[in-house]
Amino acid sequence: MGHGPSLRLDKYLWFVRLAPNRSSAQALAERGIIRLNGRRVERSHTPVRIGDLITLPQGNVIRVIRVEKLPDRRGPASEAQLCYSAITPGSAPAPQAEGES
Incomplete structure (x- = not known):
């Protein structure tokens, strides 16, 4: 399907600390x-692969x-966070419309 270097999904989740251990990631x-x-x-x-989008639940939040x-x-953790960028930040407040307070 894709080309270029790849890593198993479970190893990726574990390496970038989105799962506490590999068996949990599996x-x-x-x-x-x-x-x-x-x-x-x-x-x-x-x-x-690099450029892929991963959508996963974390508690009550869906992260992309x-x-x-x-x-x-x-x-x-500081090294792990460089391996991905958040598309939908988990704790960002909803934007307010103009005129709302």
Whole structure:
């Protein structure tokens, strides 16, 4: 389907600290509640590439992130955050219309 380097979805989620451990990342992927570029994913070995959009639940929030970099390891949080950018920030307030307070 795509070209270029890739990383398994479960490893990506674990490496960038969106899952506490790899087995949790595998379970999350296999539950079918993650979307990769709009398509439902049911396999943890689905390849993730730079530029892909991942939609996943985190608590009561649905997050959409863009893959910016494929990590080589599970490093510190500051390093992990450089591997993706948030498309829909989880805690951003809703914009107010003009005239509202």
